[in-house]
Amino acid sequence: MSECRYLANGGLLMAFLIILGDHCLSQELPPPARVSNKTAVLKDTFLRAAKHCSNIYETSTVMVLATLLDEKSSDRTSKCFFQCMLQRYKLMDPNGSYNKNKLKTFLEYIPDSSFLTSIKNNLSACVKEKATENCEKAFKFIRCFYFKAKAENNMDTSLRGK
Numbered sequence: 001m002s003e004c005r006y007l008a009n010g011g012l013l014m015a016f017l018i019i020l021g022d023h024c025l026s027q028e029l030p031p032p033a034r035v036s037n038k039t040a041v042l043k044d045t046f047l048r049a050a051k052h053c054s055n056i057y058e059t060s061t062v063m064v065l066a067t068l069l070d071e072k073s074s075d076r077t078s079k080c081f082f083q084c085m086l087q088r089y090k091l092m093d094p095n096g097s098y099n100k101n102k103l104k105t106f107l108e109y110i111p112d113s114s115f116l117t118s119i120k121n122n123l124s125a126c127v128k129e130k131a132t133e134n135c136e137k138a139f140k141f142i143r144c145f146y147f148k149a150k151a152e153n154n155m156d157t158s159l160r161g162k
């Protein structure tokens with residue numbers, strides 16, 4: 001299914017970014033039951049949120065990805081970009097607390113896959129990642145998903161089978 005392949009190849013990072021979300025001008029997702037094409041809504045809101053957040057925290061896809069892969073990264077700009085994206089979707093509030101209901105809604109926008117299953121199963125572990133500061137917390141949260149999903153299944157092969 002091409003939508004799933006898009007998510008697996010180009011969109012792994014995107015999926016993680018979406019999971020994290022800011023509240024200034026929010027990019028809240030509507031209740032999934034009212035949406036006929038969830039992938040289209042997710043893509044559209046993601047692009048708008050990423051544009052908003054990269055206007056605030058000047059970074060690039062390359063920088064963001066490099067930061068995600070480096071546990072000891074000191075790239076604060078990209079870490080704050082993650083936080084901005086999470087807050088954008090109201091998944092994290094300004095105090096750094098997660099909104100469980102919005103996380104649940106968010107997951108309903110991700111196509112059914114072993115990737116989604118893995119995220120669901122590991123959500124409670126990832127929300128427990130601690131940091132004294134919100135950008136760092138958002139960074140750890142996203143990294144948690146990224147590496148757990150990678151460890152549990154090979155994204156590319158698991159999604160290509162569908």
Ligand SMILES: *[C@@H]1O[C@H](CO)[C@@H](O)[C@H](O)[C@H]1NC(C)=O
Binds near residue numbers: 039040
């Ligand atoms: C849903 O949106 C995606 C992305 O915009 C598009 O590729 C796909 O064809 C759409 N699916 C349907 C059923 O309209």
Ligand SMILES: *[C@@H]1O[C@H](CO)[C@@H](O)[C@H](O)[C@H]1NC(C)=O
Binds near residue numbers: 093094095
């Ligand atoms: C953030 O924390 C402060 C102080 O504990 C509290 O007054 C405020 O209501 C919190 N904001 C949110 C959005 O939870």
Ligand SMILES: CC(=O)N[C@H]1CO[C@H](CO)[C@@H](O)[C@@H]1O
Binds near residue numbers: 119125
């Ligand atoms: C820590 C944790 O809960 N890990 C789980 C992540 O999800 C997989 C299944 O997709 C479980 O097997 C792990 O136990």
